[in-house]
Amino acid sequence: MKPVVQNPPRSSAKTASKAKSAAPAPFNAFSFSQEQFQALAHLTLAHAKKLGASNAAAEVSEGSGLSVSVRKAELETVERNRDKSLGVTVFVGQRRGNASTSDFSEQAIAQTVQAAYDIARYTAEDPHAGLADEQDIAPVGTHLDLDLYHPWAINSEEAAALALRAEAAALSTSRKISNSEGASVSAQHSHFYAAYTNGFEGGYASSRHSLSVAPIAGKGAHMQRDYWYSSMRDAQRLASPEIVGRYAAERALSRLGSRRISTRQCPVLFESTLAAGLMGAFTHAINGGALYRQSSFLMDCLGQQVFPEHIEIEENPFILGGKGSSPFDSEGVRVAPRKLVRDGRVQGYLLSSYTARKLGMRTTGNAGGSHNLTLSSKLTQSGDDLPAMLKKLGTGLFVIELMGQGVNGVTGDYSRGASGFWVENGEIAYPVEEITIAGNLKDMFMGIEAAGADTYNYGAKTTGSLLINRMMVAGG
Template sequence: MPRSKAPSATPASATQPLSFSRGELESIAAEALAAARRLGAAQAGVEVSEGSGLSVSVRKGAVETLEHNRDKGLGITVYTGKPGALSRGNASTSDFSTASIEATVRAAFDIARFTAPDDCAGLAEPELLAKDAPDLDLYHPWALDAEQAITLALRMERAALATDKRISNTDGTAVSASQGQFMLATSHGFMDGYPYSRQTLSIAPIAKDRSGMQRDDWYVSERRAEDLAEPERVGRYAAERALARLRARKLDTRKCPVLFEAPLACGLLGSFVQAASGGALYRDASFFIGKMGEQVLANHIDILEDPHVPGAIGSCFFDDEGVATRKRTVLEAGVLKGWFLSTYTARKLKLHTTGNAGGSHNLTLSSRLTRPTDDFAAMLRKMGTGLLVTELLGQGVNYVNGDYSRGASGYWVQNGVIQHPVEEITIAGNLAQMFKDIAAVGADVLRRGTKVTGSILISEMAIAGS
């Protein structure tokens, strides 16, 4: 969807203020670590956090839900024993009083005492911890009250309904603004955290005619409210997507090229992360086992991880364990260069953590063949005749052997032109081969969470239809 100016509600730097100062969170974290030391813990890690938010949903001009939330929590992980044979216990509380903190630490300590030792358990090594974390510009709270949120949601819904008389309802129209902060501390001397924010507009229009009903959706999510598209544009675009799906047909079983629309292409990138993650690798549950240094994607594909992009959703200077993150090439010319490892999974594999406790950070898939003119229309022309997929159903991915089978809907394309919508089909293949069969990546780049890519064209997949 083309970017446009932001919603009219005004962003601000100090609205719905956070309840605790940075110093107070540090003091609470230090108190928990001190309690763990007094009990005789060998190691301990604690995260103290708070968050607040506002969310509104409307339907047919009426407010359906209005929610304010404000919460806080402390989670403590305690290790007992000796390095190489540590036992782990975890407990949490939403009460920051001294008595509650001490009771929570005691509970974690008691769990650890009755847990079998694990030779891979324990905190990240001190030399790997982040130092002097810079401000990555992640905190932009939105000056949004309930009335403003309702107005934005109604504007989005009205725009969708006004697009065409066949849009008669929605499956939900929502506006949300959230913010929070956390402090992570360990007995190895790490103590750091930061505030963050996230704002979202979403809508799922329903289109109806004599052929039946179809729905589609769209959402935009940013750190800054001013970076969001106008609610009218979000509403109209989602409505146009729903309308385009009316009079969908089935397809005969066949093999053909398949173009994954950019939002679904981000899902394919997510499948790459899953297969390359330490948890899958040490459990022998990945088709990437033994593939380090080998070509696993088409030779024109690169994947870059950059955790330090200012203002991005996936940015962080350290991971969930305090390990410093870094910019790196995960895949180069189709050759696998890096895993996604936490401290624990790295030790299980006798490797070193990659700073990915908690997942990937701002992962971008790109092709060396992509030109600036390779927009969505150009990608349809590159495919020629085949299937454009815009929705996937089910969880039919086997990461042990790569088998891939998902319910799908989308559009049949002939000679680069969309002919008609299709539904009630299944697309199937094997991820290992699909990755190598990536023929092109579009310049229609989209970010979904921590993943960034354009549409992805697979040279051939099996389509199971009527």
């Protein structure tokens, strides 16, 4: 199997600048301006104050987009979306109520605020409820321009043409590519503005565009399916349809002749796209919600050795164009780059204001989740590409697909259906399927022997392939 085709990530070495006037958009993706949203948010807060709310938060948002799919050289679907919402949270002391509306008229806003206020009056008090503390919010005027919005003025005919090119490239790769589950192109745009009575105000626009294709190789009971995609905030940085289509086809072809293997223990190499999922299990375990509910297998892990000493995980909200970039979290709290893991030891949790109060700690600016996580190893060399990682694996399993949701967040037990390749002496021997890999995440994290230089950005997480020293593989 060939190494994963990668889009070059936007350089994290660039320094974000303070918000500045953007160049005129090539087309208007929205029906409302940020100034109109600001006025609506202020109007919402005014209604809340008039009712006697002790605190309130208002957020106004809008999204628009186009999604087109094709299959076997024919247009299948064209979907356009345009939606808008105004949400309000009202606090009456330490009682909290929420309501939302898609009607931006003053009467509808007043009714929505009233509904949130009425809910708050009759809910139970929560001593930890409330807006973020004023000293934690990102001051107005300091919000960074993180290059998150790149509108794509594409119409349905142009989107269909791109999808057809991707599918045609896949189908023409080999006569063994027998069918297609289709190809799709999506262009999505959104923006919001939020205002809270603790003094926070801010908002920004963002975009997310993608291209994907899923070819089928072989025939009958021996068919194999795989896919590939490219996703970027800036459509100009998407991989070409031909590259996406050919690589998706190569992945499907490489799986022909898959077989089962006998049950054994062996080292396992996770492809970089799947390694990001292991990072996701870690971030879930150090999330404040799981910690205060005592439903995490990493309880009280702050300062503890969770990974080998060579592993580090960094969070950086300020990567220009990053998929997890933001000048503030969803509560308006300031964010900053930091090490989540240093020398294998946990340096911090992922906390919102509420979960921090529950734990007797301070918010980390992670209401809404983490921001651009990167896992790295001090042992990684520049030449540690996928072939080099297969050499390090030696004899074992290289996993490229996982199935099922077999992760227990409380115990750390891990069991997933898998497929991939059996590797002998650092070379792929044959594809395998219908197997299960199992272990415990504590052991798996501590068992990471190497991280590849074949880094890939999957959502807001970046990592290379990860080599785990030993797992149970159940086959036929």
